[in-house]
Amino acid sequence: MSAATTAPAADAWQALKQELLAIMPAERLIDDPLRTLTYGTDASFYRLIPKLVVRPADEDELMAVLAGCRQRGLPVTFRAAGTSLSGQAVTDSVLIQLREGWRGHEILDNGRGIRLQPGVIGARANQLLAPFGRKIGPDPASINSCMVGGIAANNASGMCCGTAQNSYRTVRDMRVILADGTRLDTADPASCAAFRRSHAELVEGLERLSAETRANSALAEKIRHKYRLKNTTGYALNSLVDFDDGIEILKHLMIGSEGTLGFISTITYDTVIDEPHKAAALVFLPDMATTCRATIALKPAPVSAVELMDRAALRSVENKPGMPEGLKRLPEGAAALLIDVRGNGEAELQARLEAVQAIFEGIHTLEPVTFTQEKSLYELYWKIRKGLFPAVGAVRDTGTTVIIEDVAFPIERLDEGVLALTEAFHRHGYPEAILFGHALEGNLHFVFPQGFEKPGEVERYQALMDEVAQLVGVEYGGSLKAEHGTGRNMAPYVELEWGPEAYALMWRIKALFDPENLLNPDVILSRNPTLHLENLKPLPAADPIVDKCIECGFCEHVCPSRDLTLTPRQRIVAAREMARLEALGASLAGEEAERLERLRRDYRYAGDETCAVDGLCATQCPVGINTGELIREMRRERLAPHADMARRVGRHFSGTTRLARGMLNLAGAGRAVLGEKGLSKVSGAITQVSGGKVPQWIPTLPKAASIRVLKRKPAANGVHDKVVYFPSCATRVFGAGHGDSENRSIMEITLSLLEKAGFEVIVPEMPGHLCCGMAFQSKGQFEEATHKARELNRELLVASQNGRYPILSDTSPCVLHMQGRLDERLTVQEPVAFAHDHLLPRLDITPLDERVAVHVTCSSTHMGLGERMVALARACAREVVVPAEITCCGFAGDKGLITPELNASALKGLAEQVRGCDAGYSNSRTCEIGLSLHGGIPYRSILSLLDRASRKRKEAGETA
Numbered sequence: 026m027s028a029a030t031t032a033p034a035a036d037a038w039q040a041l042k043q044e045l046l047a048i049m050p051a052e053r054l055i056d057d058p059l060r061t062l063t064y065g066t067d068a069s070f071y072r073l074i075p076k077l078v079v080r081p082a083d084e085d086e087l088m089a090v091l092a093g094c095r096q097r098g099l100p101v102t103f104r105a106a107g108t109s110l111s112g113q114a115v116t117d118s119v120l121i122q123l124r125e126g127w128r129g130h131e132i133l134d135n136g137r138g139i140r141l142q143p144g145v146i147g148a149r150a151n152q153l154l155a156p157f158g159r160k161i162g163p164d165p166a167s168i169n170s171c172m173v174g175g176i177a178a179n180n181a182s183g184m185c186c187g188t189a190q191n192s193y194r195t196v197r198d199m200r201v202i203l204a205d206g207t208r209l210d211t212a213d214p215a216s217c218a219a220f221r222r223s224h225a226e227l228v229e230g231l232e233r234l235s236a237e238t239r240a241n242s243a244l245a246e247k248i249r250h251k252y253r254l255k256n257t258t259g260y261a262l263n264s265l266v267d268f269d270d271g272i273e274i275l276k277h278l279m280i281g282s283e284g285t286l287g288f289i290s291t292i293t294y295d296t297v298i299d300e301p302h303k304a305a306a307l308v309f310l311p312d313m314a315t316t317c318r319a320t321i322a323l324k325p326a327p328v329s330a331v332e333l334m335d336r337a338a339l340r341s342v343e344n345k346p347g348m349p350e351g352l353k354r355l356p357e358g359a360a361a362l363l364i365d366v367r368g369n370g371e372a373e374l375q376a377r378l379e380a381v382q383a384i385f386e387g388i389h390t391l392e393p394v395t396f397t398q399e400k401s402l403y404e405l406y407w408k409i410r411k412g413l414f415p416a417v418g419a420v421r422d423t424g425t426t427v428i429i430e431d432v433a434f435p436i437e438r439l440d441e442g443v444l445a446l447t448e449a450f451h452r453h454g455y456p457e458a459i460l461f462g463h464a465l466e467g468n469l470h471f472v473f474p475q476g477f478e479k480p481g482e483v484e485r486y487q488a489l490m491d492e493v494a495q496l497v498g499v500e501y502g503g504s505l506k507a508e509h510g511t512g513r514n515m516a517p518y519v520e521l522e523w524g525p526e527a528y529a530l531m532w533r534i535k536a537l538f539d540p541e542n543l544l545n546p547d548v549i550l551s552r553n554p555t556l557h558l559e560n561l562k563p564l565p566a567a568d569p570i571v572d573k574c575i576e577c578g579f580c581e582h583v584c585p586s587r588d589l590t591l592t593p594r595q596r597i598v599a600a601r602e603m604a605r606l607e608a609l610g611a612s613l614a615g616e617e618a619e620r621l622e623r624l625r626r627d628y629r630y631a632g633d634e635t636c637a638v639d640g641l642c643a644t645q646c647p648v649g650i651n652t653g654e655l656i657r658e659m660r661r662e663r664l665a666p667h668a669d670m671a672r673r674v675g676r677h678f679s680g681t682t683r684l685a686r687g688m689l690n691l692a693g694a695g696r697a698v699l700g701e702k703g704l705s706k707v708s709g710a711i712t713q714v715s716g717g718k719v720p721q722w723i724p725t726l727p728k729a730a731s732i733r734v735l736k737r738k739p740a741a742n743g744v745h746d747k748v749v750y751f752p753s754c755a756t757r758v759f760g761a762g763h764g765d766s767e768n769r770s771i772m773e774i775t776l777s778l779l780e781k782a783g784f785e786v787i788v789p790e791m792p793g794h795l796c797c798g799m800a801f802q803s804k805g806q807f808e809e810a811t812h813k814a815r816e817l818n819r820e821l822l823v824a825s826q827n828g829r830y831p832i833l834s835d836t837s838p839c840v841l842h843m844q845g846r847l848d849e850r851l852t853v854q855e856p857v858a859f860a861h862d863h864l865l866p867r868l869d870i871t872p873l874d875e876r877v878a879v880h881v882t883c884s885s886t887h888m889g890l891g892e893r894m895v896a897l898a899r900a901c902a903r904e905v906v907v908p909a910e911i912t913c914c915g916f917a918g919d920k921g922l923i924t925p926e927l928n929a930s931a932l933k934g935l936a937e938q939v940r941g942c943d944a945g946y947s948n949s950r951t952c953e954i955g956l957s958l959h960g961g962i963p964y965r966s967i968l969s970l971l972d973r974a975s976r977k978r979k980e981a982g983e984t985a
Contacts, residue, residue, distance in 0.1 A: 033097055033098050033099050033118075034097075037097040037098070037099055038056070038076040038077045038099065038118070038119065039056075040097065041077060041090075041093045041094065041097060041099060041119070042054050042056060042077055044093050045079065045089065045090065045093060048086060048089055049079075049081065049082070049086055053079065053080040053081070053082070054077065054078075054079055054080075055077070055078040055079075055080070056076065056077050056078070057623070057627060058620050058623050058624055058627070059599055059623070059624050059627040059628060059631060060078060060591075060627075060631070061074050061075050061076070061077075061078055062074050062598060062599065062602055062624075063591055063594075063595035063596075063598045063599050064078045064104075064120065064122055064595065065078065065115060065116070065120055066107070066115070066562075066576060066594070066595070066598045067104070067107035067108070067109055067112075067114040067115055067576075067578070068107060068108050068109060068110050068575070068576055068577045068578050069109060069110050069111055069112040069113075069114075069115065069512065069513070069514070069562070070112075070426040070427075070428060070475075070514075070561060070562050071112040071115050071513055071514070071560050071561060071562055072115065072560055072561070072562035072563065073115040073116050073117040073560050074117060075102075075116050075117060075118060075119060075120035076117065076118055076119065077118075077119050077120070078119075078120045078122055079119060079120070079121050079122070080121075080122050080123075080124050080125075081121060081126075082125065082126035083126055084200075084202060084208065084290050087121065087202060087288065087290070088202060088206045088208070090119070090121060091202065091204065091205075091206050091288075092206050094118075094119055094543060095204065095205070095206075095541065095543060098541070098543070099118050099119050099543070100116060100118040100119065100542075100543050100544075100545070100546050101116070101118065101119040101120075101121060101543060101544060101545070102114060102115070102116035102118070102119070102120050102121065102284060102544075102545045102548075103121050103123070103174070103178070103284040103288055103545070104120055104121065104122045104123065105123050105143055105144065105171070105172035105173075105174035105175040105178075106146070106167075106170055106171045106172040106175055106578060106581065106582075107578050107581075108167045108170050108171045108175065108577060108578045108579070109175060109179060109509070109510060109512065110429055110431075110509045110510075110512070111506070111509050111510045111511060111512025111513065111514050111515060112512040112513030112514050112548070112557075113178075113179070113283040113284070113510050113511070113512035113513065113545065113548045113549075114175075114284075115513075115560075116545070121288075123143055123144040123172065123174060124144065124588055125144075125588060125933075126144075127142045127143055127144030127145075127174075127290075128142055128144045128145050129141075129142040129145075129291075130142065130145055130149075130150065130153055132153060132154070132157070133293065135157060136154055136156070136157025136158070136159040136296060137157075137159065137295065137296055138197055138293055138294065138295055138296060139153065139154060139161065139293070139294050139296055140291060140292075140293045141173045141291065141292055141293075141294070142173070142174075142290065142291055143172060143173050143174025143175075143177070143289055143290065143291075143292070144172055144173075144174065145172060145173045146168075146169070146170065146171070146172055146173075146582055146910075147161065147163070147164075147165065147167075147168035147169075147171055147172070147173060147176055148168050148169045149909065149910060150173060150294075151168070151299070152909060154296055154299070155299070157296075158298060158299055158301065159296040159297065159298060159299055160296060160297060160298075160299040161173075161176075161195070161294050161296055161297070162186045162189075162190030162191060162192070162194065162195040162294065162295075162296070162297045163176050163181050163182055163183055163186050163190070163191055163192055163195075164182075164183035164184055164185050164186050165181040165182065165183040165508070166183060166184065166410075166411045166414075167577075167578075167579065168183065169579070169582065169645070170577075170578055170579045170580075170581060170582050170645070173292060174289060176192060177192045177196070177199075177279075177280055177289050177292050178279075178280075178281070178282060178283050178284055178289060178510075179257060179281060179283060179508075179509065179510035180192050180193055180257050180261070180280050180281030180508070180510070181508055181509075181510075182255060182463075182466075182507075182508045183463075183508070184330045184332060184365070184407075184410075184463060185329045185330045185365065187255070187463070187465065187466055188252070188253075188254070188255055188466065190297050192280045192281075192292075192294070193261060193263070193264075193277055193280045193281065195294050195295045195296075195297065196276065196277070196280055196292060196293070196294060196295075197212075197293040197294060197295050198210070198211045198212035198276070198292075198293040199211055199276055199279060199289050199290075199291060199292045199293065200212075200289070200290045200291040200292075201275070201276075201279055201287045201288065201289060201290070202287060202288045202290055203224075203286075203287040203288075203538065204286075204287065204538060204539045204541070204543060204544050207220070207223065207224065208290075209272075209275075210291075211272055211275075211276050212293060217272050220272070221271070221272075226537075227271070227275070227537050227538070228271035228272065228275070229271065230271075230533075230537045231265075231271045231274040231275060231278075231534075231537065232269060232270070232271045232274070234265055234274075234530065234533060234534065235264075235265045235266070235268065235269050235274055236269070238262070238265040238266055238530065239265070239266055239269075241526075244526055244527060244530075245266050247524075247527065248262045248263055248265070248266050248527070249263070249266060250502070251263075251504065251523075253435075254433040254434075254435065254466065254467060254468075254503060254504050254507065255433045255463070255466045255467075255468045255504060255507035255508050256433065256504040256506070256507060257281050257504070257506045257507065257508055257509065257510050257511060258498075258504055258505050258506040258511050258515060258518075258519055258522050258523070259511060259519045259522075259523055259527070259528070259531050259549060259550075260278060260281070260282060260286075260531045260534050260535075260549065261277055261278055261280055261281050261282070262523075262527060262530065262531070263277075264277035264278050265530075278534065278538075281510070282549070283510050283511065283512065283545060283548050283549055284544060284545045284548070285535065285538075285539065285544050285545045285546075285548055285549050285550070286534070286535070286538040286539060286544065287538060287539075287544065298369070300329070300367035300368055300369050301369070302367060302368045302369070302370060302371055302373070302374040302398070303329075303365065303366070303367045303374075303398065303403060304365075304366050304367075304374060304378060304396040304397060304398045304403070305363060305364065305365045305366070305396065305397060305402075305403045305406045305407070306363075306364050306394055306395055306396040306397070306406075307349070307361055307362075307363055307406050307409070308361060308362045308363075308364060308385070308390055308392075308394050309351070309355060309359060309360075309361050309390060309391040309392050310359065310360050310361065310362065310388070310389070310390055310391065311356070311358070311359055311389060311390075311391055312358045312359065312360065313335060313358070313360050313440065313443050313444070313447075314440050314444075315360075315388065315389060316333060316360040316361075316362060316464075317333075317439045317440035317443060317464075318388070318440065319362060319384075319385070319388050320333065320362065320436070320439060320464040320465065321436060321437065321439065322384050322388065323362075323364070323381070323384060323464075323465065324436060324465055326377075326380055326381050326384055327366065327376075327377040327380055327381070328364055328365065328366050328377075328381060328465070329365045329366060329367045330363070330364070330365040330463070330465070331362055331363070331364050331365075331463075331464045331465045332362065332363040332364075332365075332410050332461065332462070332463060332464060333360065333361075333362055333460070333461055333462055333463075333464035333469070334360060334361045334362075334363065334409075334410065334413065334460075334461045335360050335443075335459060335460040335461065336355060336356075336357060336358060336359050336360060337457065337458070337459040337460070338413050338459040338460060338461045339352050339355060339359075339360075339361055339409075340352075341413060341416040341417055341420065341459055342409055342412055342413065342416050345412070345416070347405055347408075348405075348409065349405075351392065355391070356391075359391060362464065363406055363407070363409070363410050364381060364396075365407075366378055366381055366396065374398075378396055381394075381396075382394060382396075410461070411647070412647045413459065413461050413470075413472070414427075414429055414470070414472055414577075414647075416647065416648065417459055417472045417473070417474065418474075418573065418574075418575035418577075418648065419573040419575075419647075419648035420474075420573075421474035421573075422474065422476070423564075423566045423572045423573075424476060424478065424564060424565060424566060425474045425475060425476040425564065426474070426475055426476070426477070426561075426562060426564050426575070427472060427473070427474050427475070427575050428472065428473055428474075428475045428486075429470055429471070429472045429509070430470065430471050430472075430490075430493065430505075431462075431468070431469075431470050431506055431507050431508055431509040432446075432468070432469055432471075432493070432497045432503055432504060432505055432506075432507060433466060433467050433468040433469070433497075433503050433504040433507035434467040434469070434497065434501050434503045435467055435501065435502060435503065436464075436465070436466070436467040438467075438501055439464070439467050439469075441501070442467070442469070442496075442497070442501055442503065443460060443469065445496055445500075445501075446460065446469070446471060446493070446496070446497075447460070449489065449492050449493060449496060450471070450473070450489070452492075453485060453488055453489040453492070454485060455473045455489065457473060457474065458471050458472065458473035459471070459472050459473070463507075463508075466507070467503070468507040468508065477561045478563075483558055483561075486558070487555075487558055490518075490557065493505075494515075494518040494521050494522070495521070497522075498518065498521055498522035499521065499522070504522070505518055505519075505522050511548070511549045512548055512549075513547060513548060513551070513556055513557060513560075514557040515557070516547060516548065516549055516550060516551040516553075516556055516557065517551060517553065517554050517555070517556050517557055519531070519549065519550065531549075531550055532550060535549075535550055562576075563601070563605060564576075564601065565601050565604055565605040565608065566604065567597070567600040567601045567603075567604040568600065568604075568655055568658065570650070570651070570652075570654050570655045570658065571597045571600065571650055571652060571655050573648050573650065574594070574597045574646075574648075574650050576594050576597065576598060577594075577647070578592075578594050579645045579646060579647060580592065580593040580594055580641075580642035580643075580645045580646050580650075580652070581593065581594055581595075582645070582910075582912075583641040583642065583644070583645055583912040583913070584641065584642060584912075584913075585637050585639065585641075585912065585913040585914065585915035585917075585927060585930070585931030586635045586636060586637065586915070586927055586930065586931070588930050588933065589635055589926060589927060589930035589931075590630070590631035590632075590635040591631045591632055591635070591636075592642075593642035593646075593650075593652035596632045596636065596652050596655070596656065597650075597652060597655070599624060599628055599631075599632055600628075600632070600655065602624065603621060603624050603625060603628070606620070606621040606624075607621065632656065632659075633656055633659060633660065633663075634924055635920075635924055635926075635927050636652075636653060636656045637653070637883075637913050637915050637916075637917035637920060637927065637931075638653030638654075638656050638657055638803050638917065639653060639883040639884075639913040639917065640653045640654075640883065640887060641883045641886060641887075641912055641913050643887075644886060644887060657802065657803065657804075657805050657807075658805070659805070660804055660805025661805035661806070661807055662805070663805070664804060664805050664806065667806075668806065668808060668809070671801055671804075671806040671808075671809040672808075672809055672812075674809075675796070675801065675809040675812060675813055678754070678793075678794050678795070678796055678813070679791075679793040679794045682754055682757055682758050682793060683793075685729075685758045686729035686730065686758055687729075689726065689727070689728060689729035689758070689759070689760075690728075690729050692704070692708075692722055692726060693728060693729070693763070695707070695722075696763070701724050704722055705722060705723075705724070708721055708722035709721060717923060717924075720919060720922030720923055721922055721923075721925055722922075723921070723922065723925065723954070723958055724958065725762060725763075725954050725955075725957040725958040726922075726954060727759045727760050727761055727762045727763065727954065728760040728761055728762070728763060729758065729759075729760055730756065730757055730758060730759055730760035730770040730771075730772065731760070731770065732752075732757050732772070732792065732793055734770065734772050734773050734776065735752065735772060735788050735792055737776070746783060746784050746785065747784065747785045747786075747787055747830045748779060748784045748785075748786060748787070748830060748831055748832070748833050749786075749787045749788075749789065749821065749824045749825045749830050749831070749832040749833070750775060750776070750779065750786050750787065750788055750832075750833050750835075751788075751789055751792070751795065751817075751821065751832055751833070751834045751853075752771070752772045752775070752792060752834070752835055753797070753834055753835060753836035753839045753950075754795075754796050754800065755836055755839075755949070755950040755951050756770065756771040756772055756835050756836060756950050757772070757792070757793060759950045759951070759954065762957060762963055762965075765963045765965070766963075767944075767963070767965050767969050767973075769969075771835050771950060771966045771968065771969075772835070774966060774968050774969050774972050775833070775835050775856075775966075775968055777972055778860070778864060778968055778971060778972050778975075779833075779864075781868065781972070781975065781976070781977045782863070782864045782867040782868055782977075783867055783977075787824050787825075787830065788824075789820040789821060789823070789824040790820055790823070790824070791820065794816075795813075795816060795817050795820060796813045796816075796817065797813065797814060797817055797834075797839045797842050797843050797846075798810035798811065798812070798813035798814040798817070798842065798846070799838060799839055799842035799918075800918060801813060802842065803917070803918055814843070814846045814847065817843075817847070818846075818847045818848055818851070821847065821848075821851055821853075822848055822850070822851065825851060827850055828848070828850030828851050828852065831852045831853075831854055831859075831863075832851060832852060832853045832854060833853075833854045833856070833859050834853060834854070834855070834856070835856050835948075835966065835968065836856070836948065836949050836950060837855050837856060837857065837882050837884040837885050837888075837890075837948040837949050838882065838883075838884040838949050840853055840854070840855040840856075840884070840888075841855075841884040841887055841888060844888075855884075855885075855888060855890065855948070856948045856966065856967065856968055857885060857890050857893055857894045857897060857948050857967060858888070858890055858893060860897055860967065860968060860971050861893040861894075861896065861897045862893075864971060864975075865897065865900060865971075867978060868971075868975035868976065868977070868978060869975060869976050869977070869978050870900055870901060870974050870975050871974060871975075871976070872900065872901055872902055872903055872974060873901060873902050873903065873970075873973060873974050874903050875902045875903060875904075875943040875944070876902070876903060876904040876905075876906065876941060876942050876943055877898060877901075877902040877904070877905055877906070877942055877943060877944055877945065877946055877970065878905075878906045878907075878908065878938075878939040878942045878944070878945035878946070878960065878962065878964075879894060879895055879898045879905055879906070879907050879945070879946055879947070879967070880908070880911065880914065880945060880946070880947040880952065880953075880956055880964065881894055881895070881907070881947075882913075882914070882947055882948055882949050882952055883912065883913040884948075884949070885948060886912075894948070894967065895907060897967060897970075897971065898946060898967065898970060900974075901970045901971055901973075901974035901975075902970065902974070906938065906939060906942055908934075908935055908938040908939060909938065910934070911931075911932065911934070911935055911938070912931075913931060914928060914931055914932055914952045914955050914956055915927040915928040915929075915930065915931030915932065915955070916928050916951050916952050916954065916955035916956075918951060919951075921951065921954060921955040921958075928955040928958070928959065929959060932955065932956065932959035932960070933959075935956070935959050935960045936959060936960055936961040939960045939961070939962055940961070942962050943962070944962055944963050944964070944965060944970075945957070945960055945962050945963070945964035945965070946964065946965055946966065946967040946969070946970045947964055947965075947966070947967060948966060948967055948968075950966070952964075953965060953966070
């Protein structure tokens with residue numbers, strides 16, 4: 026009996042943890058209820074909770090984990106981003122999760138190759154290759170979130186890559202760690218030679234399987250036929266007919282093996298050309314038959330992608346902001362093709378567009394076929410396509426999950442297959458299912474909501490899947506899994522699709538690599554015929570703010586706490602589990618009651634205190650969920666007893682800001698007397714004694730600002746253009762940094778710029794008392810936040826003469842908070858937008874001979890100002906650096922002082938990327954404090970850069 030079928034001893038995982046503590050820190054060995062639940066959740070509709078989550082930092086640590094698991098017979102599963110949809114990244118044993126230490130990369134051959142560690146996000150790889158006009162071949166819809174390890178392990182393809190540019194076709198080399206801990210580098214001849222000696226049985230076994238398969242003409246032809254289609258069902262048997270060398274076979278078998286044969290620690294891709302000239306058309310056709318015929322006609326055409334969407338799919342997104350109005354007017358039965366055409370030059374693109382247009386001369390379309398090269402419209406078309414799967418999830422009933430399956434038909438039978446699938450959905454009671462997919466490959470995704478709680482629902486789902494498997498895999502000779510991986514939900518059907526002979530071959534492959542069946546057992550191959558119906562994920566109601574979340578994980582890569590505690594998806598997972606347990610009420614007892622209490626206790630820090638509530642998750646979420654709103658609501662409930670204190674602070678806000686400036690002056694005096702080390706030590710002790718209520722002093726905490734500058738008389742410049750200037754409370758408190766050559770406060774800089782550009786400045790009455798309310802809102806004090814917003818609204822209406830003059834606020838997050846909260850007559854300008862649109866045209870610019878860094882704040886991202894911010898910096902400096910993968914800085918108002926580890930984690934790697942820069946620039950004073958600390962260079966307002974690079978134009982002020 027194999028180790029995987031013999032239950033490990035109950036304390037085996039604890040014994041493994043104790044052993045691993047000798048080589049890695051405790052924070053990377055996780056077994057508490059909160060994090061095993063949340064880290065163990067992926068995008069599939071299965072739920073298994075690991076006993077132990079391990080985060081090895083390098084190959085040696087990973088090999089030690091594998092050795093410990095092998096010694097104790099513990100199954101182990103590898104996890105990258107967890108965006109997989111088929112249940113291949115969940116386990117109830119040991120989960121190896123890739124985080125820091127697995128994001129290395131190296132450009133090879135002037136961009137013709139790239140070596141990547143498995144923790145690199147796919148979009149980051151393409152960002153690295155962009156200067157060379159290249160990209161990696163695979164382009165899954167989740168490329169902004171999924172990691173290279175998952176892309177390779179699932180042989181993910183996508184919109185444009187087809188079968189010619191997937192990982193199987195574009196892999197050059199890889200480093201592999203096998204179940205027994207052996208390391209193989211296929212790019213290293215010495216490593217290959219040593220492996221052939223040490224693992225002769227494996228290498229010769231693979232070569233023997235290859236010879237047997239190629240000699241079996243019927244089986245070999247079946248394999249070749251199957252891989253003319255997109256196919257990720259089972260192991261890559263095409264490696265046995267494509268290669269006869271054991272190392273090459275091993276390398277290609279690893280692609281799509283879903284962590285069941287070994288671990289890919291590094292992969293080298295041959296890259297492909299990223300044609301820079303792109304155009305797209307959204308073509309509407311009267312029915313599915315016409316749509317499929319058009320697809321077949323487009324197969325030999327010079328197109329990059331053809332994406333099919335049925336009427337139900339289009340209906341799921343037609344009411345979303347920005348969608349074309351024509352979507353709502355489409356008749357029932359209509360369908361659409363999103364056609365993407367690319368070229369290396371404009372002439373080549375136009376020639377290809379003409380060829381595609383010629384194909385449609387004989388095809389009836391509902392509207393003229395019109396291609397666009399306009400970036401915003403081009404991106405909108407692809408946004409429609411990429412948002413289809415989550416859009417269905419957003420409209421499902423609370424408590425149900427969403428199922429996505431991924432099949433491929435021979436393209437010549439695509440129209441028959443679509444009709445047969447549609448009939449099957451209706452026959453089994455799934456009329457709401459939508460169809461879309463990569464039409465050129467005959468690859469279709471079908472998506473539908475599914476509940477498993479009510480009697481008969483599991484049986485109904487099983488009946489549908491049985492029919493779909495028979496229909497696609499047998500009757501049409503297609504693929505049951507075209508690109509999402511076999512996982513758990515198709516493992517029981519692998520033999521049905523491939524037949525007994527090929528299926529037996531796959532088990533022989535598994536036995537050669539993993540004889541003890543410890544690597545991700547039951548994924549791809551399983552003896553359990555009902556595996557796909559077990560361990561189904563519950564999605565109970567938790568809060569209307571997040572109930573539509575399908576746990577896809579698209580949000581995770583922008584979250585500042587992703588490497589510290591929890592991500593938005595994980596916060597939602599935990600909130601749902603707590604809601605589920607709370608719903609049990611009086612029946613909850615014993616271990617489950619203790620577990621709920623532990624979840625609540627741990628969530629306070631991991632879910633709440635380390636959440637920056639920046640809302641960046643909403644910018645990546647296909648259904649716009651802002652998990653920060655959930656956390657703010659939790660804070661509101663928890664801090665309700667402190668509402669009186671918030672009210673007192675708000676009613677005496679001038680005194681509060683004066684106190685804050687006094688504390689900064691006191692800290693400055695302490696710094697002069699004690700020095701930085703001494704002050705840090707004293708401050709740390711005070712913070713600890715206060716239980717974290719007194720903020721921790723940090724070296725980049727600036728001087729106090731002086732608000733007297735707001736009372737100065739503006740220079741008479743004879744102009745009539747006026748602007749209301751509202752300095753935020755942060756800029757009224759925090760002045761210039763200690764030792765920074767820019768020794769002016771933001772208020773001084775702003776007034777200097779406005780005067781230079783010919784504006785007459787109006788400062789509202791009581792500027793020291795005013796606040797937009799964001800500081801209260803972020804802490805869940807909604808009533809006082811509303812009160813402060815109303816106060817500000819009243820004063821700004823007076824100052825602007827009921828909106829006659831524009832209003833400039835100098836802090837981006839405050840402007841974002843004001844939007845939608847102030848009178849619609851008021852036009853509040855953010856500093857980057859105002860500087861780019863209104864100050865630049867009025868000033869003479871001489872770019873500084875400096876290399877500068879730019880941090881695009883989360884609020885700027887929300888407002889779509891990233892490009893303007895970079896353009897403004899480029900107008901003012903010789904070279905501009907925008908650090909990669911640095912999103913929200915995590916300072917989050919006062920989090921950088923109360924929970925400094927959040928700021929530190931969010932900005933890890935910043936200093937390396939900005940090394941050699943003269944200074945950094947942003948548009949939020951508090952963010953700049955944390956950026957200065959962790960970047961190692963002074964960060965200032967971007968208005969300072971513009972002021973330093975500009976001078977007054979002679980004609981300034983003569984025109985509006």
